[in-house]
Amino acid sequence: MKRIIVVGNGMVGYKFCEKLRKQGVAAEVIVYGEEPRPAYDRVHLTSFFSGKTAEDLLMAPASWYAEHHIVLHTGELVTEIDRQQKTITTHTGKTDRYDYLVLATGSSPFVPNVKGVERDGVFVYRTIEDLNQIIDYGKKVTRAAVLGGGLLGLEAGKALVDLGLETHIVEFAPRLMPRQLDEQGSVILQHKLSQLGIAVHLNKSTKEIAGNGKLDGLEFVDGSFLPIEMLVISAGIRPRDEVAKGCGLEVHPRGGVVVNDFLQTNDENIFAIGEVAVHNNMVYGLVAPGYEMADIVVRQIAGDFSKTFQGFDMSTKLKLMGVDVGSFGDALGETPGCIPIAFQDKHNGVYKRINISADGKYLLGGILVGDAKQYNLFHQMAANKMALPAQPESLIIGAPGKGEEGAGVKNLPDSAQICACENITKGDLVFQITEKGVKTLDDLKRSTKACTGCGGCTPMVNDILKITLESLGHTVKKSICEHFDYTRQELYDIVKIKNIKTYDALLDSHGKGDGCEVCKPLVASLLASAWNELIVSQATIQDTNDRFLANIQRGGTYSVVPRIAGGEITPQKLMAIGRIAEKYGLYTKITGGQRIDMFGARVDQLPEIWEELIDEGFESGHAYGKALRTIKSCVGSTWCRYGVQDSVSFAIYIEDRYKGLRAPHKLKGAVSGCIRECAEAQSKDFGIIATEKGWNLYVCGNGGSRPQHAKLLVTDVDTETCVKLVDRFLMFYIRTADPLTRTATWLNKMEGGLEYLRDVIVNDSLGIGEALEKEMAELIANYACEWKKVVEDPALRAQFKHFINEDSTDSTLSFVEMRGQKCPPDWNKK
Amino acid sequence: MELLNDIRSLATTESDIKVWYKAARTIDFPENGGACVKYKDQQIAVFNFSRRNEWYACQNLCPHKMQMVLSRGMIGSAGEEPKVACPFHKKTFSLRNGECINATEEKLAVFPVKVEDGFVYIGFAR
Ligand SMILES: Cc1cc2nc3c(=O)[nH]c(=O)nc-3n(C[C@H](O)[C@H](O)[C@H](O)COP(=O)(O)OP(=O)(O)OC[C@H]3O[C@@H](n4cnc5c(N)ncnc54)[C@H](O)[C@@H]3O)c2cc1C
Numbered sequence: 001m002k003r004i005i006v007v008g009n010g011m012v013g014y015k016f017c018e019k020l021r022k023q024g025v026a027a028e029v030i031v032y033g034e035e036p037r038p039a040y041d042r043v044h045l046t047s048f049f050s051g052k053t054a055e056d057l058l059m060a061p062a063s064w065y066a067e068h069h070i071v072l073h074t075g076e077l078v079t080e081i082d083r084q085q086k087t088i089t090t091h092t093g094k095t096d097r098y099d100y101l102v103l104a105t106g107s108s109p110f111v112p113n114v115k116g117v118e119r120d121g122v123f124v125y126r127t128i129e130d131l132n133q134i135i136d137y138g139k140k141v142t143r144a145a146v147l148g149g150g151l152l153g154l155e156a157g158k159a160l161v162d163l164g165l166e167t168h169i170v171e172f173a174p175r176l177m178p179r180q181l182d183e184q185g186s187v188i189l190q191h192k193l194s195q196l197g198i199a200v201h202l203n204k205s206t207k208e209i210a211g212n213g214k215l216d217g218l219e220f221v222d223g224s225f226l227p228i229e230m231l232v233i234s235a236g237i238r239p240r241d242e243v244a245k246g247c248g249l250e251v252h253p254r255g256g257v258v259v260n261d262f263l264q265t266n267d268e269n270i271f272a273i274g275e276v277a278v279h280n281n282m283v284y285g286l287v288a289p290g291y292e293m294a295d296i297v298v299r300q301i302a303g304d305f306s307k308t309f310q311g312f313d314m315s316t317k318l319k320l321m322g323v324d325v326g327s328f329g330d331a332l333g334e335t336p337g338c339i340p341i342a343f344q345d346k347h348n349g350v351y352k353r354i355n356i357s358a359d360g361k362y363l364l365g366g367i368l369v370g371d372a373k374q375y376n377l378f379h380q381m382a383a384n385k386m387a388l389p390a391q392p393e394s395l396i397i398g399a400p401g402k403g404e405e406g407a408g409v410k411n412l413p414d415s416a417q418i419c420a421c422e423n424i425t426k427g428d429l430v431f432q433i434t435e436k437g438v439k440t441l442d443d444l445k446r447s448t449k450a451c452t453g454c455g456g457c458t459p460m461v462n463d464i465l466k467i468t469l470e471s472l473g474h475t476v477k478k479s480i481c482e483h484f485d486y487t488r489q490e491l492y493d494i495v496k497i498k499n500i501k502t503y504d505a506l507l508d509s510h511g512k513g514d515g516c517e518v519c520k521p522l523v524a525s526l527l528a529s530a531w532n533e534l535i536v537s538q539a540t541i542q543d544t545n546d547r548f549l550a551n552i553q554r555g556g557t558y559s560v561v562p563r564i565a566g567g568e569i570t571p572q573k574l575m576a577i578g579r580i581a582e583k584y585g586l587y588t589k590i591t592g593g594q595r596i597d598m599f600g601a602r603v604d605q606l607p608e609i610w611e612e613l614i615d616e617g618f619e620s621g622h623a624y625g626k627a628l629r630t631i632k633s634c635v636g637s638t639w640c641r642y643g644v645q646d647s648v649s650f651a652i653y654i655e656d657r658y659k660g661l662r663a664p665h666k667l668k669g670a671v672s673g674c675i676r677e678c679a680e681a682q683s684k685d686f687g688i689i690a691t692e693k694g695w696n697l698y699v700c701g702n703g704g705s706r707p708q709h710a711k712l713l714v715t716d717v718d719t720e721t722c723v724k725l726v727d728r729f730l731m732f733y734i735r736t737a738d739p740l741t742r743t744a745t746w747l748n749k750m751e752g753g754l755e756y757l758r759d760v761i762v763n764d765s766l767g768i769g770e771a772l773e774k775e776m777a778e779l780i781a782n783y784a785c786e787w788k789k790v791v792e793d794p795a796l797r798a799q800f801k802h803f804i805n806e807d808s809t810d811s812t813l814s815f816v817e818m819r820g821q822k823c824p825p826d827w828n829k830k
Numbered sequence: 831m832e833l834l835n836d837i838r839s840l841a842t843t844e845s846d847i848k849v850w851y852k853a854a855r856t857i858d859f860p861e862n863g864g865a866c867v868k869y870k871d872q873q874i875a876v877f878n879f880s881r882r883n884e885w886y887a888c889q890n891l892c893p894h895k896m897q898m899v900l901s902r903g904m905i906g907s908a909g910e911e912p913k914v915a916c917p918f919h920k921k922t923f924s925l926r927n928g929e930c931i932n933a934t935e936e937k938l939a940v941f942p943v944k945v946e947d948g949f950v951y952i953g954f955a956r
Contacts, residue, residue, distance in 0.1 A: 051895075055934070056933075056934075061934065482908070482909075483906075483907075504862075504881070513906075513907045513909075514879070514881050514882060514905075514906050514907035514912070515862075515881075515906040515907070516904070516906035516907065516908065516913070516915070516922075517903070517904040517906060517915035517920055517922065519906075520904050520906065521904070539860060539863065540860050540861065540862045540863030540904065540905075541862075541904070543904070543917065544899070544902045544903070544917035545917075547902065548902070552899070552902075552917055552918070554895075554897075555897070556897050556898050556899050603902075798858075799860065801865075802866055803865075803866050803867065803868045803873075804853070804854045804858050804859065804865035804866060804867055804876070805853050805854045805867050805868060806868055808868065810873070810898055811871075812873075812898050813898075
């Protein structure tokens with residue numbers, strides 16, 4: 001049996017092993033990896049900051065290697081290769097023999113030769129160890145910068161923001177992502193980043209990383225100075241070709257092991273794949289080409305020499321929450337004679353550019369910033385030389401977000417590559433659906449491995465699944481889980497029409513099995529929306545927040561949020577909150593919704609705390625529920641010299657009207673007393689802004705991770721009409737939205753969009769206006785404070801205990817002190 | 831980590847039970863839901879799966895983020911398998927053998943349960 005040694009256990013080295021075993025190649029495989037753990041998903045390294053653990057990121061657990069008869073040595077660096085003897089030596093002095101050697105040593109971050117790089121507080125961004133160091137050091141400082149404004153630098157920048165640091169990005173070039181974006185694209189991106197709290201400094205050449213032991217700032221050639229306490233260098237990569245060089249393999253002057261189309265080095269028994277390989281003077285710093293290289297080498301070892309490496313498309317998408325950036329094909333328009341067409345919408349922060357071939361027939365490449373929904377489609381149009389429409393500009397001009405992904409996918413040829421990481425074509429996917437009977441996305445992922453790499457192709461795979469199933473005559477149903485073959489809207493109708501009041505009754509009559517964590521809370525929310533009855537009577541189908549009427553927090557304690565309608569509160573009530581928080585040792589914070597959150601209550605303390613709050617005249621704030629949260633207000637005409645209407649009174653009226661209302665997702669509103677809009681009503685699910693003549697009503701706005709401005713529904717209506725329209729709007733949303741869909745997304749998906757919504761709500765085109773108002777009136781009449789019921793009912797109260805068999809409390813709870821208040825310890829430190 | 835090792839040493843199979851601990855009355859448990867039982871220094875999540883007329887017990891600690899919360903999780907089924915979902919990140923575990931169903935978390939320790947004269951008993955190795 002041939003003996004294969006793989007040097008490097010990174011993403012590509014691992015993929016090589018996976019593909020080799022999948023092909024059923026009979027060979028001994030021995031892997032040497034320098035890092036202390038098996039290969040992990042470097043592409044998603046940044047998700048480490050949002051709670052993913054090192055284990056979560058593993059490509060496969062250590063046991064996988066054993067199961068597949070692969071000997072894995074972690075923490076072992078290969079230091080020498082003897083090509084005559086066909087042996088390698090590791091840093092521990094061990095030697096090993098090979099027939100084939102596969103170099104998959106990846107690359108290391110390039111650290112420019114700037115004075116001061118050795119200072120404390122200077123890091124690179126490549127391994128889990130790097131990230132751990134950044135996290136630790138980040139706790140001690142407040143200001144940080146990233147050197148390098150490329151793809152990776154931006155990702156690192158976002159990570160620093162998530163660590164709570166003041167963040168700067170320093171770039172040598174005159175624009176961000178210089179290899180992917182043009183000037184205008186960079187300007188829009190820069191604006192988006194500033195909204196995330198990242199300051200960008202362009203045209204900056206760093207002279208010295210200044211400091212004394214640890215760094216205290218960057219000194220630039222232009223004489224300016226940026227004071228910072230931590231620096232992450234992300235200035236490119238250098239292939240790890242040191243062992244190759246040592247044994248006389250040909251390396252490129254700029255680094256990297258030179259390979260031919262078969263990925264062979266100048267020694268025919270030694271291959272190089274992944275980021276260490278140089279093919280045609282190119283290093284490929286992406287995972288997909290690396291996987292392709294692994295595939296080609298595996299085939300050769302299995303005796304198939306038909307496939308060779310022919311370069312690879314370097315199109316990329318930035319994966320930052322809330323910042324869409326895509327760059328594909330000839331993004332910068334370097335093809336002679338090509339015609340660029342650009343569209344820019346500064347207001348919404350969108351920039352799109354496509355480069356068309358000189359004859360106007362094909363898409364060569366392009367740039368998408370702010371709205372990259374069409375990325376997959378455009379990328380495929382370019383890669384497959386699909387014919388362009390007569391007016392190519394129609395591709396990019398139009399309302400943001402209205403890319404007709406579905407329609408475009410239909411026209412793609414079967415050869416179109418959909419999943420670049422796993423090299424899966426549209427034809428492969430369609431085959432699984434039409435010939436193998438695959439019907440769900442999960443099954444499609446399992447059978448083809450599509451979407452399992454970077455995940456960027458998921459929306460397109462979904463579209464292909466849907467279109468293909470439809471072409472087979474299947475109606476594509478969005479059933480909610482294995483227990484109910486219905487959509488949320490269908491279940492809502494069933495509940496209403498059949499007058500069903502409990503989860504079990506619905507499961508018996510319309511479901512199967514014993515339910516799960518998906519359908520239980522969904523039905524709970526439907527029942528609450530349909531009947532507005534007390535949710536604690538069916539406690540065990542509620543999410544824990546609804547079951548214990550409080551938000552569960554890190555450490556397993558809960559938070560308590562009483563309603564403070566419109567943000568108006570008397571000094572007495574303020575003092576009451578202060579007294580109660582102090583008595584129970586709760587952490588207090590003002591929320592974004594103009595009320596006060598009290599954290600750190602044990603489950604057994606909740607009823608006592610609420611009893612005291614209710615005695616002081618408070619009610620539940622429903623912060624735990626998919627329900628109405630707050631109606632924010634500005635001070636309005638009562639105090640403000642600009643106010644034209646009494647926004648506070650109206651906000652309080654609205655909040656009291658809809659308090660306790662259960663919906664597919666949480667609901668937020670606001671009332672502003674004049675056009676200055678201090679209550680930020682246009683970022684809410686429904687926002688009301690005073691005019692000289694009455695009120696303007698805006699709907700379907702959103703803050704949070706996907707901000708969207710609310711749309712103007714009607715202008716200058718009187719108070720009564722305004723309330724009537726909000727009644728209809730909310731009820732229509734409750735009736736028709738999918739679970740966990742905010743109003744903004746609901747509207748985005750609605751056929752006919754705002755026009756249609758206005759027709760239904762304002763013009764009553766469906767003739768359901770009155771019915772909606774009546775349903776709302778019933779819900780309002782049925783309102784009762786859930787906490788009051790619990791406090792008054794000993795049986796309900798008894799459920800709020802940590803242990804069922806004794807009165808003691810959870811001894812594993814612990815807290816740390818922060819700025820004079822208590823906080824839970826960091827849960828990433830197990 | 832010690833938390834996990836201690837609880838594992840309590841776990842046992844039906845044939846090897848040393849202690850049947852009388853935990854609480856059946857009527858104290860919510861229907862189709864769980865509650866937490868304290869045994870020695872350990873926390874055990876006990877579930878009254880009334881829809882199937884079955885009882886299950888497992889460790890209260892979710893191995894994902896080391897939180898003492900599983901007894902507050904929702905129960906249900908995946909195919910035939912009875913399961914519990916952690917309220918924090920919805921990792922689900924089989925109540926029969928403790929295996930994680932939708933991720934690669936560590937297995938839960940599970941314990942035998944019996945009901946006699948209206949009381950719930952949990953079986954331990956010591
Ligand atoms: C934060 C971040 C985000 C990224 N995002 C994306 C993205 O969105 N899309 C994308 O396509 N790519 C992305 N990349 C790049 C992608 O991770 C790499 O292209 C990919 O990991 C390359 O795989 P590789 O196996 O060649 O190298 P690596 O994954 O670096 O693996 C090489 C391994 O070999 C080991 N090694 C080196 N020398 C030796 C030796 N002599 N002996 C033993 N072991 C050795 C190294 O320690 C390392 O573990 C990202 C990278 C980072 C760091």
